[in-house]
Amino acid sequence: MGGVHATARIEARADGRGGTALPVLASDGPLALRRTRGTAAEARVVLVGAMSGPLGGDRFAVEADVGGGARLRVGSAAATIALPGQTKDDARYEVRLTVADDGELDWLPEPLISAKGSDLSVVTRVDLGAGARLVLREEQVLGRVGEEPGLLRSRLVARIAGRVVLDQELACGPGAPGGWDGPAVLAGQRAIGQLVLARPEFAERPAEARILAEHACVMPLAGPAALVTAVAPDGLRLRRVLDEALAELDIR
Amino acid sequence: MTRTALLVLADGRFPAGGHAHSGGAEAAVKAGRITGAQSLEAFCRGRLHTAGLVAAALAAAAAGGVDPAGLDAAADARTPSPALRATARRLGRQLMRAARATWPSDELDAVARQFPKGAHQPVVLGLTARAAGLGPADAAYCAVYESVSGPATAVVRLLSLDPFEATAVLARLAPELDRVADRAVTSASAVPAEGLDVLPAASAPLLEIGAEVHAAWPVRLFAS
Numbered sequence: 001m002g003g004v005h006a007t008a009r010i011e012a013r014a015d016g017r018g019g020t021a022l023p024v025l026a027s028d029g030p031l032a033l034r035r036t037r038g039t040a041a042e043a044r045v046v047l048v049g050a051m052s053g054p055l056g057g058d059r060f061a062v063e064a065d066v067g068g069g070a071r072l073r074v075g076s077a078a079a080t081i082a083l084p085g086q087t088k089d090d091a092r093y094e095v096r097l098t099v100a101d102d103g104e105l106d107w108l109p110e111p112l113i114s115a116k117g118s119d120l121s122v123v124t125r126v127d128l129g130a131g132a133r134l135v136l137r138e139e140q141v142l143g144r145v146g147e148e149p150g151l152l153r154s155r156l157v158a159r160i161a162g163r164v165v166l167d168q169e170l171a172c173g174p175g176a177p178g179g180w181d182g183p184a185v186l187a188g189q190r191a192i193g194q195l196v197l198a199r200p201e202f203a204e205r206p207a208e209a210r211i212l213a214e215h216a217c218v219m220p221l222a223g224p225a226a227l228v229t230a231v232a233p234d235g236l237r238l239r240r241v242l243d244e245a246l247a248e249l250d251i252r
Numbered sequence: 253m254t255r256t257a258l259l260v261l262a263d264g265r266f267p268a269g270g271h272a273h274s275g276g277a278e279a280a281v282k283a284g285r286i287t288g289a290q291s292l293e294a295f296c297r298g299r300l301h302t303a304g305l306v307a308a309a310l311a312a313a314a315a316g317g318v319d320p321a322g323l324d325a326a327a328d329a330r331t332p333s334p335a336l337r338a339t340a341r342r343l344g345r346q347l348m349r350a351a352r353a354t355w356p357s358d359e360l361d362a363v364a365r366q367f368p369k370g371a372h373q374p375v376v377l378g379l380t381a382r383a384a385g386l387g388p389a390d391a392a393y394c395a396v397y398e399s400v401s402g403p404a405t406a407v408v409r410l411l412s413l414d415p416f417e418a419t420a421v422l423a424r425l426a427p428e429l430d431r432v433a434d435r436a437v438t439s440a441s442a443v444p445a446e447g448l449d450v451l452p453a454a455s456a457p458l459l460e461i462g463a464e465v466h467a468a469w470p471v472r473l474f475a476s
Contacts, residue, residue: 155453164329167453177305177454178428179253179298183285184276185456192457209334209464215457215466222337229332231457 002087003057006031010062012043012103014069017042021070031060042071044252047109049080054093056085056119061094066103068129071168073106073205075118079141079235080110082150084117090151091120101129111191111235114173123157126196130161134198134225135250137242139234142172142190149173149190158196158225165223166196186231191238195228197249202226207249216241218249260354262394264401267354269346273339274406274474275299275399279462281410287352288418292407296400296425300432302456304399306330307374308392309451313443314378315391317393320363320371326448327372333460335467337372339476345370351380360473388440400425410448 003191008031011024020043027033030053038044047062054060066072082091093112099105128134138156142149151173158166170192172180179185186192197207207226210218216230228245232238257357260266280286310323331337342443348370352360363371370376374395378434381391394398435452442450463476 117403138439157449157453164325164448166332167326167329168332168455169453170455170457177301179296179301180296181281182294183291184295184298184459185302187285187458208343210408211461211465211468215461217461219332219460219464220334221332222325229457229460231461 003144005059007061010064012070012072013067036134047076054091057087057089058091063096066099068100068102071104076109082118082120095124097126099132102130104133107136113141114149114152122154126158136196139193189231275402275476277403277406277464293421302454308395310374311378311391311395312388312440314390315381335463340372341370343373344376355383357383392436
């Protein structure tokens with residue numbers, strides 16, 4: 001049982017002067033957090049992967065907790081690449097996000113790339129207060145250029161005021177249940193992306209369901225949130241679709 | 253339980269409106285993703301392990317007596333496509349009508365009152381199995397079978413596929429249907445101890461996107 005265990009944590013709080021303070025910015029092992037220049041109201045943090053990974057056997061977690069009145073934007077410096085490890089164990093990556101009423105979080109990491117022979121489970125859990133705002137992007141690319149993917153399992157659970165509004169699992173790659181690459185699931189596409197948008201205004205006026213591209217659409221969820229789902233042949237084309245969707249939907 | 257009750261419920265001619273739905277096959281045929289028996293099989297396999305597994309677990313949990321309102325909310329969270337949520341509720345309402353006439357029960361009446369616009373079809377399917385004296389495994393089998401038989405029957409009409417070939421697809425998938433039904437029953441049986449989060453949430457991006465595309469068509473052969 002080898003592997004690196006690391007948990008990084010960010011806490012963002014309103015500083016009482018219209019800005020956002022970061023009382024906790026705790027890097028851990030390979031998960032390094034850096035505060036970068038933000039705006040008057042918003043704090044910005046970049047997650048820097050100080051080594052490649054996650055490898056088999058690794059247990060990574062990143063937590064962000066945004067208090068009422070605070071605004072946080074988190075990105076990452078580069079794509080995360082899941083690689084095979086020395087052990088037969090799978091790797092696990094957990095993201096736990098909490099946003100209080102009147103808090104705001106933009107969680108916009110670079111893609112996760114599943115390299116040949118890797119075995120990674122990613123779980124993202126989002127807990128939002130009734131008046132919280134969220135933009136969350138998740139992109140998964142199956143294999144580096146011209147490479148077969150590894151086994152990638154992901155789950156995304158979003159709760160608003162304690163109620164689950166989205167619970168989705170996806171499993172791709174060798175060892176995933178049959179049909180994952182077939183006409184019902186991915187049909188040979190190699191990049192899958194999602195945007196979760198939550199905002200209290202959606203309770204009164206939900207986002208409209210709409211087709212954005214051949215394999216991309218906006219879907220209002222059963223709650224004050226919307227989901228953009230897209231699949232594309234590669235990560236670049238996926239990002240283009242998601243950027244367009246975000247520009248249209250993310251009006252503040 | 254009587255084995256005949258299972259046959260009545262699983263019969264494609266059971267008047268619950270399922271024949272008007274293709275389970276996403278019409279959109280996949282139009283997009284050129286299903287062109288014959290082989291791609292139909294791959295489509296059905298993908299649907300089985302995603303929507304089929306989720307439906308079977310919901311149905312098994314409902315048949316085992318888990319609170320239908322909680323299951324209905326869990327179904328909503330697992331169905332991001334509003335077109336698919338609307339379809340699931342419409343099919344749930346139609347099944348409820350047929351079920352109350354076939355196996356009258358106070359429990360069905362109560363859920364019908366609680367969800368006048370229809371609960372998600374797999375939840376109603378589980379409750380129907382319960383009213384018919386069937387158990388969670390029976391409900392799971394009905395759900396996994398429906399998840400592939402609907403598309404197979406639809407593709408016979410959409411592509412003029414030889415019905416023998418379509419039925420052979422279903423027969424080849426049978427061992428996988430058994431495994432998925434087993435998995436569904438196992439997770440459903442864990443709900444009382446571990447809560448609804450333990451239910452599978454397997455998703456198929458192209459089924460969801462395809463359902464939204466299909467719902468926007470002005471003319472279509474199938475309702476979904």
